[in-house]
Amino acid sequence: MKIKNSVRAALLTTALIAGTAVPAFAAGGPAVSSAAQAVAAVQKATGTADVAGDSTQGTVMATDRGSVTVTTPASAEGRISVAAADDSAVTMGLPAAVDAAGTTSAAGTTVYPDAAAHTDLATQATTVGGGRALVTLKDAAAPTTQRFDLGLPEGASLVADGNGGYDIVTSAGGAGLVARGHIDAPWAKDANGKSVPTRYSLEGNTLIQTIETGPDTAFPVVADPHYTWGIISGTVYFNKSETKVIALGGTVVSWLPHPAAEVGGRSLAGIAGYAVATDQCIKFKVNPGLVPLSPALAVGGSGVYGGSAGDGYCR
Template sequence: MNHRQRTATGLVAAATATSLVIAIAPTASADTLDQRSQKAAAGIERITGTQDLAASSAAQGAAARSVTKTESGAVTVQAPEDATGNVRTTAPDGTVFGLGLSQTKSVEGVRAGSGTIVYPDAADSTDLAVQPTTEGGARTLVTLKDKNAPTEQRFDLQLPAGAHLAANDSGGYDIFQDSGEGSTVLKGTISAPWAKDANGKDVATSYKLEGGTLVQRIDTNGTTAFPVVADPHYTWGIVSGTVYFNKSETRKIALGGGLAATIIASIPAGFTTAAGITVAAITTMANIAQSHKKCLKIKSYGKPGEYSGKQGDGYCR
């Protein structure tokens, strides 16, 4: 073989090797992403379990979409394509509650495990994940992989018009939406925060609100076993909550059964007279609440009652 032939053969071999590297590289990268996603999902599902995971499927403009039938109608949860997006939950009446994932890098969501949507390494030493749940909501999970992970996680809230949050006794928040003059409906909840380390041990954690941002603090220390999984879990659109009336409306209902009938007609779907909510029951309880200097509340599929204090975000005034 002469010099010119050896050079040509060498160039062909080099080009072939380069082509193989180019062809193999994307596959290796994809495999690595899949392995990381499966590992992250396995760690999360070991802590959360999978019994309440809602079935989901790929959808245009989303990493996954889940539709869950509830007693109030169908609730749709959509996990964003990218970790910088928002988890969107649509109630049966069309209202949308959104929760922005914690401050993140641009990472594609991958469905893994039994249905957990994972965003691996979406923040420093942190995986993010979304789990649509069967009661009509979602868990938005953070996994702190080591001691370098930030212990304060921030989630931007997108509330529909007329909605607001009020702290509840469990350490979470109730989500209310105005349903008419003098009344408000409990439309959803953000459950009390929790966090667990690699050994399943509880890690101290808490919420606070900063404007329209939910902030979760996770108190790791020198004895914490990493990774740590933490979870803001919310539901939205479950109308089987409670309608709260203020003192003025309570007084009007107590004085006239006709107004009570109007109230029944205006209550959202799911609060039915077939469930035992009658004009007489509402009027009687309004009188009782007024005599106690409290306010009327009506719970779906239950009896009217009275309330005061922080319930209804101070609506008893």
């Protein structure tokens, strides 16, 4: 991937971490000290190797699949925006209670100290085309449930990826849904680097992250929601009626390989038949570099989704 200007990204993280050296800031004073401590906590958890720098003014990432413009907020009540070349964008709000002003470190971490009770917030742009919004829960009194409001383009929705994260999907052109963005599975670790259980849930378009701290948790802890938009990830999802058509050897879209074609030693029809029998739906991987989808799609693997996961499209 080529980077135009600086690569920026929007990313969301919930963090609890301690014991990091405080980075140098240009000015002194209590506010700067608070910001420096917030930066130190975040950068101990994430490192700085993949941090691209400040993106509060919006920067363009150029890839072989189009450009993505990422903007992180100048204050805590703003929204992270990741916009594709067609001007569609996915935005995310931070879980702020106070509109704290952002301060950016030399490495590119922007922090919003005391933006919520016992909580600092932060954002980072990353060199891989993503971004982090970190929530530093400073002690055991900080809330362990964090809510991130998502703004989705018209026609976009979320589908659980089966690994704890979500694909952000739109119409694949006639049938099915194609992933144009992704929310990675969450992670969390305490001040000693020990993993802390964490998970996502959804309420409408609100992403909720829960961190399961306990008596043995060393505060602070870091937990991480991360999303991208505008780069085709290559996963295509079909619903139950479309899956049944494929299982019977039919075609739902012109670019879909023939149902008798084998994928990983199995035919699409056979995989779809298993999905129908188990009350699930079919999904498969395509060449992420081909946009728009075409009959020349390279199928890279397929499987099923839905069932007990309760995916909204598998119905």
